Amino acid sequence: MKNTLRHILLAVLIAFVAVGLMACSSDEGEQGENNSETSENNQQEADSSSENEGSFPVTITDDSGEEVTIEEEPEKIISVIPSATEIVFGLGLGDKVVGVTDNDNYPEEVKEIESVGAFELNFEKIVSLEPDLVVADVNNGEAIQQMRDQGVKVLVLGAQTLEETYEDILTVGKATGTTTKAEEIVASMKKDVEEVENVVEDIPEEERKTVWLEIGEELFTAGSGTFLNEMVEKAGGINIMADQDGWPQISEEEVIEKNPDVIFVTYANYVENAVDKVKKRETWQDITAIQEGEVHALNSDITERTGPRITQGLKMIAEILYPEKFNQ
Numbered sequence: 001m002k003n004t005l006r007h008i009l010l011a012v013l014i015a016f017v018a019v020g021l022m023a024c025s026s027d028e029g030e031q032g033e034n035n036s037e038t039s040e041n042n043q044q045e046a047d048s049s050s051e052n053e054g055s056f057p058v059t060i061t062d063d064s065g066e067e068v069t070i071e072e073e074p075e076k077i078i079s080v081i082p083s084a085t086e087i088v089f090g091l092g093l094g095d096k097v098v099g100v101t102d103n104d105n106y107p108e109e110v111k112e113i114e115s116v117g118a119f120e121l122n123f124e125k126i127v128s129l130e131p132d133l134v135v136a137d138v139n140n141g142e143a144i145q146q147m148r149d150q151g152v153k154v155l156v157l158g159a160q161t162l163e164e165t166y167e168d169i170l171t172v173g174k175a176t177g178t179t180t181k182a183e184e185i186v187a188s189m190k191k192d193v194e195e196v197e198n199v200v201e202d203i204p205e206e207e208r209k210t211v212w213l214e215i216g217e218e219l220f221t222a223g224s225g226t227f228l229n230e231m232v233e234k235a236g237g238i239n240i241m242a243d244q245d246g247w248p249q250i251s252e253e254e255v256i257e258k259n260p261d262v263i264f265v266t267y268a269n270y271v272e273n274a275v276d277k278v279k280k281r282e283t284w285q286d287i288t289a290i291q292e293g294e295v296h297a298l299n300s301d302i303t304e305r306t307g308p309r310i311t312q313g314l315k316m317i318a319e320i321l322y323p324e325k326f327n328q
Contacts, residue, residue, distance in 0.1 A: 058174055063138055063158035070153065073177045074132035080121055080143070084135040084157055085110060086307035087169055090185055091178040098129050106301060106309075123150060135172060159306035161227055162193065162234075168306065185308050192311035193234060196318045199325050200236030209321050211237045212260035212289065214278065215304070216267060219250050227306060228266070235318035237262070256287060262321060263289040266304060268297030296320050 059069045078099035079085040085104045088097060094109055102118035104110040116125045121143050126134065127150055136144055138158035147154050155175050159165040166186045173182025211232050213222045222228035223244030232239045240258040241250060268274040275297050284290050303313035319326040 056177070060155065060171060060175055062156040062171065063164075063168070064144060064156035066148075066154075066156065068153065068155050068175070070133065070155075070175050072132070074175070076129065076131045076133075077176070078116060078126060078129060078131040078134045079104070079136075080116065080126075080134060080140055081137040081157075082106070082301070083159075083305040083307045084137055084172070086305055086309060087157075087172050088135060088176075090169070090308040091173055091176060091181050093176055093178065096176075098131060099126065121147075123147065126150075126152060133175065135175075157306075159227070160225060161230055162189075162310070165227065165306040165310055166190070169308065189308065189311045192315060196314055197234055200234075200318060200322060203236050203322070209237050209261040210240050210258070211321070212240055212255055212258070212263045214263060214265050214267075215247070215300075216249075217271065217274075217277075219252065219255065220247060221250050223248055227310065228303065231303065231310075231314045231317055232264075235314060235321055237317070237321050252283060256284060259287055260289050261292075261294060263287075263295045264298045264317070264320075265295065266298045266300040269299055269301065 056073055057069055057071045059067060061067050075096055076098045077088060077093060077096045079088050079097060080099075080101055082101070082104050085097070085100050086106060088094070089107055089109070094107070097110075097113055099116040100110045100113045101121070102115050104113075114125075114129070116122050116129070121140075123143075123146060126147060131152065134147055134152050134154045136147070136154050136156050138144075138156055140156075144154055144156055155172070157168040157171065159168045166189065169185055170179070170182045173179045213228055213232065215221060215228070221241050221244070222239070223246055224239075224242050225245055226247065229239045229242055233242075240255075240260050241248070244250070263278060265274050265278055271277075275295050278284070279290055279293075279295050281290075289295055298313070298316065302309045302316065315326075
């Protein structure tokens with residue numbers, strides 16, 4: 001009887017083990033199939049991405065709201081605003097640029113490229129260069145439609161924030177068959193931002209420095225919704241005019257009343273002795289920034305051009321605001 005019971009228990013145990021092994025084998029088989037399927041899907045996506053790099057035609061809705069179709073990879077490009085020029089060169093397309101403006105100064109190679117005007121564009125010159133693509137900005141205003149009326153293919157950018165700057169770089173990448181390079185640039189820029197934010201994140205609100213951004217001697221400044229305001233905030237500062245929208249003109253009394261800790265002058269590389277002029281304003285002598293010598297020039301070519309170098313501008317602002325945290 002005991003032997004019979006022992007045999008029955010042993011048979012049951014063997015059955016359980018067998019079922020368990022079958023289940024494991026089945027799970028491993030399914031998992032293997034899933035892993036294989038996932039790997040295959042990833043490879044297909046990678047292959048698809050590789051195939052899409054430089055695939056034409058492409059249709060893009062630009063920042064003017066226009067749907068732009070580019071039939072073939074552009075071989076002759078004109079840029080009519082410095083920020084767009086920096087994007088195009090950043091994507092490695094400098095050898096395709098046949099026209100820029102008098103306002104372009106970066107990189108050095110632009111000085112050897114034919115000019116198509118300055119604030120006023122020479123449409124006859126643009127047409128004569130037979131560009132496959134003109135990269136412009138919403139700030140080019142009526143000139144955009146004038147170029148389009150003459151049959152010129154125009155891609156319009158218009159970033160006002162860092163996120164929009166990333167999008168514009170990716171847009172130009174898509175339009176020129178340089179998507180991979182555009183993604184690399186954006187990833188590098190995002191890394192710059194993350195590094196700055198990590199350094200300043202532990203600064204208490206009450207210890208964050210207040211900032212006056214002066215972008216014109218007539219007391220124009222940057223308010224909310226602008227990349228300059230965003231950069232000051234990401235650098236750990238507080239823009240005293242963040243309650244204003246866009247690019248307003250402010251009264252002298254408002255600046256004095258808000259008493260900023262730091263003053264940034266963004267036009268100093270175009271106006272002689274700009275910082276000294278601000279420091280010597282008679283009515284500003286009680287402002288903390290003036291008393292403590294915290295009036296600084298910003299390179300507007302870096303901080304006000306929505307292109308690949310703008311995150312260098314962010315680092316510049318952060319290092320001036322909190323040198324003890326960055327210059328170690």
